[in-house]
Amino acid sequence: MRIVVLAGGIGGARFLRGLKAAAPGDEITVIGNTGDDIHLFGLKVCPDLDTVMYTLGGGIHEEQGWGRAAETWSVKEELKAYGVGPDWFGLGDRDFATHIVRTQMLAAGYPLSAVTEALCARWQPGVRLIPMSDDRVETHVLIEDAEGRRAVHFQEYWVRLHAEVQAQAILPVGAEDAKPAPGVLEAIAEADVVLFPPSNPVVSIGTILAVPGVRQALAEADAPVVGLSPIVGGAPVRGMADKVLAAVGVESTADAVARHYGPGLLDGWLVDTADAAAVAAVEEAGIVCRAVPLMMTDVDATAAMARAALALAEEVRG
Amino acid sequence: MRIVVLAGGIGGARFLRGLKAAAPGDEITVIGNTGDDIHLFGLKVCPDLDTVMYTLGGGIHEEQGWGRAAETWSVKEELKAYGVGPDWFGLGDRDFATHIVRTQMLAAGYPLSAVTEALCARWQPGVRLIPMSDDRVETHVLIEDAEGRRAVHFQEYWVRLHAEVQAQAILPVGAEDAKPAPGVLEAIAEADVVLFPPSNPVVSIGTILAVPGVRQALAEADAPVVGLSPIVGGAPVRGMADKVLAAVGVESTADAVARHYGPGLLDGWLVDTADAAAVAAVEEAGIVCRAVPLMMTDVDATAAMARAALALAEEVRG
Structure with a gap:
């Protein structure tokens, strides 16, 4: 089966680890958010792509959820000693190497999608990771x-x-003005299932949807689109999604997020068992909804979520 | 007194440490070799400038003579894991930070001389360090x-x-096509003494002399020019100067190096006591020569060498 996942950083990466466990034989294409990308110290940093790559490739700092395991911080110490900022962004030495390689390849003329593929040749994430766009967003x-x-x-x-x-x-x-990266629209068109992990609906998945062509491709795709709520019991499971939801006028509830995506985009929606009362409101909006445990406490729990999402996709495909 | 020193890397830096001890009240301007500069991983690396800066600023790896003390190597490990070379050049994490800052400033449009001054604002080397040129050589x-x-x-x-x-x-x-960096010709013209440390006569001092205008400025300067032989007992004290001397057809002897610089450039020359027999040949070539211990075993021994060079400068000034 061909599964396409729109992913942000930590939430998306952890969900993908569960999905890989749940669907070991399937072909997973990840369309990664690059709206969080930033130039720091002359280097191109792609936090979400790297979080996916490091998490699935076994290099992530597990507790932190971002950055590298066994990281050292000499470069950051030195930059501080030089008085060169910003110092609020945590770039460790191992992580710096990724940005150095990426920046050098970009400077040589490779598009971000080709650079990401080259970096993944080392990490072997077990998915095809494509940035949403090669253009700067x-x-x-x-x-x-x-x-x-x-x-x-x-x-x-x-x-x-x-x-x-x-x-x-x-x-x-x-x-x-951005164009979807090569492979993005094709992957969506050829997908058997499209999943929205419990990533940030505004600044992660919302940014991917803002790339012209992506939303339409999803709407036109044969594949069912199923999402998992990042809001559990009225609050984001992690991160500060409530803050950016408020900015776009969306309540921090499991059903409000589903309605924000809308029935034109979503075929199915999973809410946490704590939000079972929201199922009716989501279904009323024209989106098939089920309540299952949505806490990604470990890979097994996350794999169960992924199986529930795939099962819902089969159900709505009907 | 205004002392100008043409310096390469390790030999020049160690000599300068001795000179600072020997002439604590004097104003020392160092014209640094940039011919060894190299672009690695998209970053501008200036090995000789950094060796001088780190050595005089207290950040050098003492035993090694280059690179940073308390260095870590995470970036290099990661670059190797990505299969990105070259891996034969030793760039540690702390050192990387210097190159990142430098590259960013150069990309912002600052000339290398201004960048070097900015880096030295942290290191406080106690000398004015100027690259021989802002142009790429x-x-x-x-x-x-x-x-x-x-x-x-x-x-x-x-x-x-x-x-x-x-x-x-x-x-x-x-x-x-290179122009001397701002301050280079002025420093030479205003110098009371010019010293050539026991740096490599071909690829360190020779490269500085290859920048148009430098050799002429030295020839026209009022200041005596005194050099210290990097060859002791027929072999370089450290490094592989003999290999590059052979390439320019110069024997690896204390007197051949003096004659290579020539009396048009050198007023005085110090050879090691082991090479006392060479004094006559050097003087015959028109360069005043003395034999003194020239092994930079520690700062005291190096300071004694610097004092001998300054004394010889006074003598030839006569």
Whole structure:
């Protein structure tokens, strides 16, 4: 079976690990969010692609969920000693090597999709990982604080400001002119199932959907599209999705997120058993909905979620 | 007193440490060789400038003579895991940070001299360190081996091939079009003394002399020019200077090196006591020569060498 997954960072990567366990013989294509990408120290950093690659390739820092295991921090210490910032973004030495290789390949003229494939040749993630676009798309967040009203890079909002300042709008800068990377539309068209992991619906999956052509390809695809709620019991399972949902006027509930995606996009939706009461509202909106445990506590629990999503896809395919 | 020193890497840096001890109140300007500079992994690496900066700034790996103390090697390990080369050049994580900062500043449009000054703001080497030129000059070495006759970057010849292949010529590529960096000619013109440390006469000091205007400025300067022999007892004290001396047709003897620089450039020359027999030949060539211990075994011994060089400068100034 050909499964296509739209993935952000930590949530997407952990879900994919469960999916691989649940569907070992299937062909998985991951369309990765690149709206979080940032240039730091002259290097191109792709946090979501790397989190997927490191997690599935066995190099991730497990507890942290991002960055490398057995990481060292000498480069960061030295940059600080030079007084060169920013210092709020955690780039370890092993991680730096990835960005050095990527930047060098990009400078040599390779598109990001080819670079990602080359990096994956080492990591062997067991999925085909494609960036949503080879073009630069950067999620900016419109905020207002003591320094005034301004747009900051998503990483600055998320990592430096801890999403503590109210987000007034989410701006996927460059998205309207971006083209899907080679293989993105084809993978969707040829998919047997499309899954939305419990990734951030606004700044992860929402950014992928903002690339012209992707939303339409999903709507036109034969494959059922099934999503898993990142909101459990009225709060994000991890991260600060509630902050960016508020910015786009969506309540932080399992059913509001389903309605935000909408029945034109979603065929099926899984909510956590804690949100079983939301099933009716989702179905009323025209999306088949089931309540199953949605806490990715370990690979087994995550594989069960993936099996439930695949089962729901079969059901809605009907 | 204003002292100008033309310096390569390890030998120059160690001599400068002794000179600082010998002349604590004096103003030392170092014109650093950049012919060894190399682009690695998309980063600009300046081995000689960094060796001077780290040595005088207290960050050098003492035993090794190059690179950083308390270094870690995660980036290099990772690059190897990605299969990205070259792997024969030793770039540690702390060192990488220097190259990242430098490359970023160069990309922002700062000339190498301004970048070097910025890096030195952290290291406080206690000297003014100026690259010989802001223009790219790269020493290539013409070799012939099983792969045929070809020119390789100096670092490839020196570090990867360990200077074991015969060098047929030394080519300072780009030198003829290079301009001295701001301050180089002025420092020479205003100097009270110019010193050539026991650096490599061909690929360190020779490359600096290949920048148009430098040799003439030295010849026209009021200041006496005094050098210290890097050859002791017929062999280089360290490094493989004999290999590159052979390539330019110069014997590896203390007096042959003095004659290679020539009386038009050198006013005084120090040879090691082991080479006392060479004094007459050097003086016959028109260069005042003295024999003193020239082994830089520690800072005290090196300071004594620096004092001997300054004393000889006073003598020839006469």
